[in-house]
Amino acid sequence: MYKNFGFSVVDLFEKSRVGILKTPHGKIKTPAFIFCGTKASVKGISPQQLQETKAQIILSNTYHLFSYPGAEHIKKLGGLHKFMGWNGPMLSDSGGFQIFSLGHGAVADEIKGKRSRASTLVKIDEQGAFFRSYWDGNMQLLTPEKSIETQRDLGADLIVSFDECTPYHSDKKYTEQSMERSHRWEKRSLDEFARKNDFTQALYGIVQGGVYQDLRKRSAEFISDKPFFATAIGGTLGSTKTQMYEVVEMATNGLSLSRPIHLLGIGGIVDIFKCVELGIDTFDCVHPTRVARHGGALVKPQHRDNKTREHINLKRSEYATDDNPIEPDCDCSTCKNFSKAYLHYLLKANELLAPSAITVHNVRFMNKLMEEIREGISNKNLEYVKNKWR
RNA sequence: GGAGGGGUGGCCGAGCGGUCAAUGGCAGCAGACUGUAAAUCUGCCGACGAAAGUCUACGUAAGUUCAAAUCUUACCCCCUCCA
Numbered sequence A: 001m002y003k004n005f006g007f008s009v010v011d012l013f014e015k016s017r018v019g020i021l022k023t024p025h026g027k028i029k030t031p032a033f034i035f036c037g038t039k040a041s042v043k044g045i046s047p048q049q050l051q052e053t054k055a056q057i058i059l060s061n062t063y064h065l066f067s068y069p070g071a072e073h074i075k076k077l078g079g080l081h082k083f084m085g086w087n088g089p090m091l092s093d094s095g096g097f098q099i100f101s102l103g104h105g106a107v108a109d110e111i112k113g114k115r116s117r118a119s120t121l122v123k124i125d126e127q128g129a130f131f132r133s134y135w136d137g138n139m140q141l142l143t144p145e146k147s148i149e150t151q152r153d154l155g156a157d158l159i160v161s162f163d164e165c166t167p168y169h170s171d172k173k174y175t176e177q178s179m180e181r182s183h184r185w186e187k188r189s190l191d192e193f194a195r196k197n198d199f200t201q202a203l204y205g206i207v208q209g210g211v212y213q214d215l216r217k218r219s220a221e222f223i224s225d226k227p228f229f230a231t232a233i234g235g236t237l238g239s240t241k242t243q244m245y246e247v248v249e250m251a252t253n254g255l256s257l258s259r260p261i262h263l264l265g266i267g268g269i270v271d272i273f274k275c276v277e278l279g280i281d282t283f284d285c286v287h288p289t290r291v292a293r294h295g296g297a298l299v300k301p302q303h304r305d306n307k308t309r310e311h312i313n314l315k316r317s318e319y320a321t322d323d324n325p326i327e328p329d330c331d332c333s334t335c336k337n338f339s340k341a342y343l344h345y346l347l348k349a350n351e352l353l354a355p356s357a358i359t360v361h362n363v364r365f366m367n368k369l370m371e372e373i374r375e376g377i378s379n380k381n382l383e384y385v386k387n388k389w390r
Numbered sequence B: 001g002g003a004g005g006g007g008u009g010g011c012c013g014a015g016c017g018g019u020c021a022a023u024g025g026c027a028g029c030a031g032a033c034u035g036u037a038a039a040u041c042u043g044c045c046g047a048c049g050a051a052a053g054u055c056u057a058c059g060u061a062a063g064u065u066c067a068a069a070u071c072u073u074a075c076c077c078c079c080u081c082c083a
Helices: A047-052 A062-067 A071-076 A080-084 A096-104 A107-112 A144-154 A172-195 A213-225 A241-252 A269-276 A287-293 A317-321 A333-337 A340-348 A353-378 A382-389
Strands: A006-013 A016-023 A026-030 A032-036 A057-061 A090-093 A121-124 A129-132 A139-142 A158-160 A202-207 A230-233 A261-264 A282-285 A296-298 A311-313
Touching: A006 A353, A016 A353, A026 A032, A032 A287, A032 A353, A047 A353, A057 A062, A062 A071, A062 A090, A062 A096, A062 A139, A062 A144, A071 A144, A080 A090, A096 A107, A096 A121, A096 A129, A139 A144, A144 A158, A144 A172, A172 A202, A172 A213, A202 A213, A213 A230, A213 A241, A230 A241, A241 A269, A269 A353, A269 A382, A287 A296, A287 A353, A296 A353, A317 A340, A333 A353, A340 A353, A353 A382
Parallel strands: A032 A057, A032 A282, A057 A090, A090 A158, A158 A202, A202 A230, A230 A261, A261 A282
Antiparallel strands: A006 A016, A016 A026, A121 A129, A129 A139, A296 A311
């Protein structure tokens, strides 16, 4: 079923593992970070720059491309790889997360109880999710079949089952019903995938179950039992870091370990270490690129200005006269060419180069981090790597 | 010289008798951001104070009024038009 794909664990240190994930567009060394290029572009950085910073794989989103410009359009233009000029491995998300975020707001807002915008999610039923397009306000319906068909047209190597990302503020009853519906949707995703499998794509199943141990266990077993290529952990991961690690642990217990395991939406440095230690192979998160656009440069502990943050905020006035690079020991083009003072100025002056240059650094930072994590696992000195980065 | 319009917090700009330390926007100072409706959002932003509060403020000065950024008078600037 997945003959052009493969996953092998090369090194194992306790539950942490170094692996090779094979796709038709190349091999990915895991643990790996997947950069979010939601609308067929990783914001602020070109595919060439992604290559230069050693990014292995990027991700696009079904929901966004479905609403505009449409998957058929991209298919006609040769598929997503060709369309966006990225020739490496690619994953597409199913659009399931948008059902959540359109209905409940961003993750942090949802947990904090903020509702910044009116919900555009109209209805979820057995069929799928009805919502108003972010693009033109049209009523749209996304179903498991439609999601897989769209992802087939887009042509990413790794594709994801359609699910509902259960919000944090859901009671156990809703979480359970939602999980079971997601399971039915994932089964339908699998059926639709198998119906026209041309071996250029591989399908992920998603573990749901919210913050409830028994539900996570049931979901992990359900997914492991079905012929998915890989597993992703989705749904709410709780409201605190501690709870998040607990939930990831619950979700990984009972998973098939021969498959790659992806953790959806997580990208903090400490979080990555914790979750790699729980057996996670790949991560994706908007944080490195989003925080860059807002003036935040990810830095190792010795370069931080605030112990509670994993980045420095280059908009702060203290950087106006700081002639040093973000990190003197970083090999990215931003650190080799620009001072914090210049980046601070660019941010203040509203120059497009600022978010772009900081994104380049953050992408390189994440890739270097993952590289050293792999070395740490292989050399059995992950503890040392951890102390260097967090 | 004549006619008209205007001078408001770092800047632009509302307000035109009390509810005004004064709407907005910009700039400034911070904060947030975790399967991207995000180059976004939030807070602070006269002085002193942790706060309650106190003081100083809408060109300058004098008045009217219980009360003036708002009304009157004079003066000083600026802009437009006419000579």
